[in-house]
Amino acid sequence: MDAASGSSRLDCYNLANPARDDARSGRPAREENRLGRSRPEHELDAAAESWPGKPGRAAPAHIQLAEELAERIESGELAVGTLLPSERELSRRVSVDRSTVRRAIDRLVARGLVTRQQGRGTFVARPRVRHSTTVLRSHFDELVGQGLIPVSRILARGELYASRSLALILGLRVGEPVYRLERLRIANADPVTISTSFFPARLVPGLLELDLEHSSLYRLMEVHFGARPVRATQSLEPVAAGPREAGLLGVAAGSPLLLVRRTSWDALGRAVEHSRDLHRGDRAEFVGELRSQAVSPGGQAT
Numbered sequence: 082m083d084a085a086s087g088s089s090r091l092d093c094y095n096l097a098n099p100a101r102d103d104a105r106s107g108r109p110a111r112e113e114n115r116l117g118r119s120r121p122e123h124e125l126d127a128a129a130e131s132w133p134g135k136p137g138r139a140a141p142a143h144i145q146l147a148e149e150l151a152e153r154i155e156s157g158e159l160a161v162g163t164l165l166p167s168e169r170e171l172s173r174r175v176s177v178d179r180s181t182v183r184r185a186i187d188r189l190v191a192r193g194l195v196t197r198q199q200g201r202g203t204f205v206a207r208p209r210v211r212h213s214t215t216v217l218r219s220h221f222d223e224l225v226g227q228g229l230i231p232v233s234r235i236l237a238r239g240e241l242y243a244s245r246s247l248a249l250i251l252g253l254r255v256g257e258p259v260y261r262l263e264r265l266r267i268a269n270a271d272p273v274t275i276s277t278s279f280f281p282a283r284l285v286p287g288l289l290e291l292d293l294e295h296s297s298l299y300r301l302m303e304v305h306f307g308a309r310p311v312r313a314t315q316s317l318e319p320v321a322a323g324p325r326e327a328g329l330l331g332v333a334a335g336s337p338l339l340l341v342r343r344t345s346w347d348a349l350g351r352a353v354e355h356s357r358d359l360h361r362g363d364r365a366e367f368v369g370e371l372r373s374q375a376v377s378p379g380g381q382a383t
Contacts, residue, residue: 142177143184154194163205214369217313219299224268233294237263251352258282272330273364278356308353310345330361337362
């Protein structure tokens with residue numbers, strides 16, 4: 082919910098005196114942690130042991146506060162668009178100084194869980210789009226798999242002749258016809274990626290005439306041309322948004338973007354696509370599984 086339409090306010094912590102309340106009710110007295118949330122003593126001990134650092138020592142207050150807020154955001158208790166209290170108000174509620182609150186919020190900003198808006202406050206951010214680095218999927222299928230509504234807006238499409246570098250990447254002759262497709266990828270009405278793709282025209286004739294705004298590109302390549310990508314190599318590189326990219330993605334010029342270059346091959350071993358995707362740094366997350374290389378008894382990698 083947006084602030085202009087009456088954002089829900091965070092009311093996280095029980096600021097009452099739990100010891101006094103327990104005395105009135107006849108319940109055993111409980112201790113209260115730094116954040117004002119009362120818990121039984123044995124739970125406090127267990128929580129302290131779970132934090133990194135010296136045995137039996139609780140985590141610093143700013144980490145406790147950040148983790149408490151993160152838990153509520155990730156569970157959905159604090160919805161997207163929720164306006165957090167000001168630093169002054171949070172510090173009053175949890176009885177810590179403002180610098181502690183500021184450090185906690187900084188951690189949430191770095192994790193992409195909240196965003197600061199100049200003159201408005203700090204809001205729960207939209208979740209990042211997760212991209213796998215170990216499973217090859219189309220952007221369309223990745224968004225659908227996360228419950229997001231994908232739409233592509235075509236920025237440019239046409240036919241050109243392969244340059245020397247593009248011919249080398251796609252295994253073509255210099256000057257051979259290539260399709261170029263540039264799209265703005267949108268997730269739940271938010272622009273998240275600018276995608277530029279190149280295809281050998283002889284392998285996917287007529288591709289640019291298909292519905293490329295509401296369909297999975299890989300599915301179209303499979304159904305119409307038998308050329309669905311099944312293997313790819315890719316690289317990731319941080320870059321800064323130029324004026325055009327910033328305008329399309331709705332970010333400030335100079336904002337961090339992630340450039341992903343990918344070359345894909347079909348089941349016949351043909352290079353069928355080379356793409357260059359610019360992802361918003363605050364909305365993209367790349368996740369992959371890594372395994373250690375097996376080592377033989379003699380110390381040689383196998």
